[in-house]
Amino acid sequence: xxxxxxxxxxxxxxxxxxxxxxxxxxxxxxxxxxxxxxxxxxxxxxxxxxxxxxxxxxxxxxxxxxxxxxxxxxxxxxxxxxxxxxxxxxxxxx
Numbered sequence: 001x002x003x004x005x006x007x008x009x010x011x012x013x014x015x016x017x018x019x020x021x022x023x024x025x026x027x028x029x030x031x032x033x034x035x036x037x038x039x040x041x042x043x044x045x046x047x048x049x050x051x052x053x054x055x056x057x058x059x060x061x062x063x064x065x066x067x068x069x070x071x072x073x074x075x076x077x078x079x080x081x082x083x084x085x086x087x088x089x090x091x092x093x094x
Contacts, residue, residue, distance in 0.1 A: 010042035
């Protein structure tokens with residue numbers, strides 16, 4: 001076949017975009033981190049968050065593959081916290 005039709009998981013650009021407020025916790029972390037989506041693509045979200053010790057910014061990355069494998073607990077809002085959505089254990093709820 002000339003064209004392969006491949007089904008894959010992608011982040012929804014309408015839901016997660018630059019400036020979206022995010023609280024995320026990876027399954028290996030003791031506590032989650034709050035931040036702002038700095039960059040969001042179909043494959044990965046880059047979250048910027050303030051360092052608690054110095055006046056610098058840090059980043060962490062959320063790959064769509066790990067979210068699909070239920071490695072992340074995520075709450076987010078892209079409307080100034082009027083609506084908070086949650087993604088946890090493979091369910092997408094409001």
